[in-house]
Amino acid sequence: xxLLLVIFLFLKTGEKFATQDVAGPTVAELTSxxxxxxxxxxxxxxxxxxxxxxxxxxxxxPAVGIVTPGFFLTYQxxxxxxxxxxxxxxxxxxERFLLVAKKDASEKLADxxxxxxxxxxxxxxxxxxxxxxxxxxxNELRVVPTGSVEDAVFDLVEGAKTAADGVLVEEAxxxxxxxxxxxxxxxxxxxxxxxxPRDLVVKxxxxxxxxxxxxxxxxxxxxxxQKILGSIRVEKFEPVNAPRLEQAxxxxxxx
Numbered sequence: 127x128x129l130l131l132v133i134f135l136f137l138k139t140g141e142k143f144a145t146q147d148v149a150g151p152t153v154a155e156l157t158s159x160x161x162x163x164x165x166x167x168x169x170x171x172x173x174x175x176x177x178x179x180x181x182x183x184x185x186x187x188p189a190v191g192i193v194t195p196g197f198f199l200t201y202q203x204x205x206x207x208x209x210x211x212x213x214x215x216x217x218x219x220x221e222r223f224l225l226v227a228k229k230d231a232s233e234k235l236a237d238x239x240x241x242x243x244x245x246x247x248x249x250x251x252x253x254x255x256x257x258x259x260x261x262x263x264x265n266e267l268r269v270v271p272t273g274s275v276e277d278a279v280f281d282l283v284e285g286a287k288t289a290a291d292g293v294l295v296e297e298a299x300x301x302x303x304x305x306x307x308x309x310x311x312x313x314x315x316x317x318x319x320x321x322x323p324r325d326l327v328v329k330x331x332x333x334x335x336x337x338x339x340x341x342x343x344x345x346x347x348x349x350x351x352q353k354i355l356g357s358i359r360v361e362k363f364e365p366v367n368a369p370r371l372e373q374a375x376x377x378x379x380x381x
Contacts, residue, residue, distance in 0.1 A: 132161070132168040132333070135191030137179045138325075140246030142273035144174035155354045156345075163341035164334065176200070176249050189333040195323040195371070196253030199378045205330060209366045210339050212324040216361045217298060221324050223258050224300045225317040227292040228282060233316055239264045244278040244290035246271070257377045258294065258319050279303055283312050292316060323371045327363060 134157050138144035149172045161168035171188065173179045176197050182188065183205050190210075198207055215221075225243065232238070243263075247254050248271035255261060255269065270290055272278040276299075281289035295303065297318075304310045327342060329335050345351030346362040355362065 132164065132166050132190065133182075133186050133188035134160070134168050134170050135179060135182060135188040135193065135330075136170055136172045137176065137191065137193045137197055138172075138174055139176055139194050139197065139249055140271060140273060141174050144172055146170075146172045148172075153358055155357055159345070159351070159354055160338065160341050164337060180205070183330065188330055190338055191328050191330065192325055193328055194247070194250065194253075194325055195374060196247060196250030196257070198326050198328060199253060199257070199375060200250065207328040207330060208335070209326045209371065210329055210335055211327040211342055211363045212366050213327065214324060214361045214364050216356070216359045218296075218361075220297070221322040222297040223294050223319045223322070224297055224315045225259070225263075225292050226279065226282075226295045226300060226303070226313050227316050229312055229314050231292065231314070231316060233314075235262050235317065236264075238267060238291070238316070240266045240268065241291040242268045242270050243292045243294055244270050244272040244275075244282075245294035246273065246275060247294070248272070253378060254294065256380060257374050258322065259317065260320070260377055261380065262317070275299060279309065279313070283309055321370065323367065323374050326366065326371075 136149070136153055143149060150170055153170045153172060157168040157170045171182055171186070173182065179197065180201060192213055198209065201207065245254060248269045251269045255265065255267060275293060275295055278290060278293045279295070282293055300315070303313060329338070342363040345355050
C-alpha cells in the first residue's frame with residue numbers, strides 16, 4: 127500500500143542556521159517519531175525565509191508545521207492555518223524581546239522615529255512593529271535584517287558603519303550580553319516587550335490533528351521523547367495560550 131508523504135514545515139525566520147542542509151538532520155528525529163505515530167512517513171522541510179515558506183505551501187502542500195507567530199498572523203487566512211500547540215523552548219520562561227542600544231542612546235521612544243533596528247525577524251516587519259513593539263516606535267522606524275543577533279550587537283558596540291541604531295534581542299540572549307564584562311557596560315535596554323506568543327505548531331490542511339497533538343504532547347513524558355526534544359532545544363509542546371494569541375492578533379491588526 128502506498129503511504130502518503132506528510133511534509134512538515136519548520137520555519138525560523140531570519141535564522142542563518144535554519145536551513146535544510148544544516149538543521150534538516152536535527153529535526154529528522156522529531157519527524158521520524160511523529161511518522162511512527164501517524165503510520166505515515168513524515169519528511170521535514172527547514173526554511174528561514176517566509177516567502178519561500180509560502181512557495182513551499184503552494185507547491186508541496188505541507189500538512190503540518192512549526193512556524194513563527196509573525197508568519198501565522200500574516201498568512202493564517204491565505205494558507206488556512208489552524209494553531210494546534212505552542213512550542214515551549216528549553217530554558218525560556220516567557221518569550222519577550224528587548225530593544226538594546228548603546229549607553230548614550232535616547233530612552234525616549236519618540237526619538238526612535240526613522241532609526242534602524244536590526245532583527246532576525248525583519249521579514250516579518252508588521253509583527254515586529256505592531257506586536258513586539260506595539261506600534262510605540264512609529265511607522266517610520268526602519269527594520270533591517272541580520273542573520274546573527276550576536277554579530278549585530280558586536281557591530282553596534284564597535285560602531286561599525288553598517289551597524290543599526292538598536293538590536294532586537296530575545297530576553298534570554300540579553301542576559302548573556304548584560305553579564306559580559308566587555309559588552310554589558312556599553313549597552314542598555316530601551317524597550318521591553320510584553321510576553322509574546324510562542325512558535326506555533328499549525329495544521330495546514332486535512333490531517334488527524336488530534337493524533338498529531340497527542341504524539342507531540344507525549345514526547346515530554348518519557349526518556350526517549352525528552353531526548354528528541356532536547357535535540358531541538360524544546361522543553362515541551364503545550365496547549366495554545368488563546369488569550370495571548372488573541373491579544374497579539376489585535377495588535378497585529380492595529381486594534
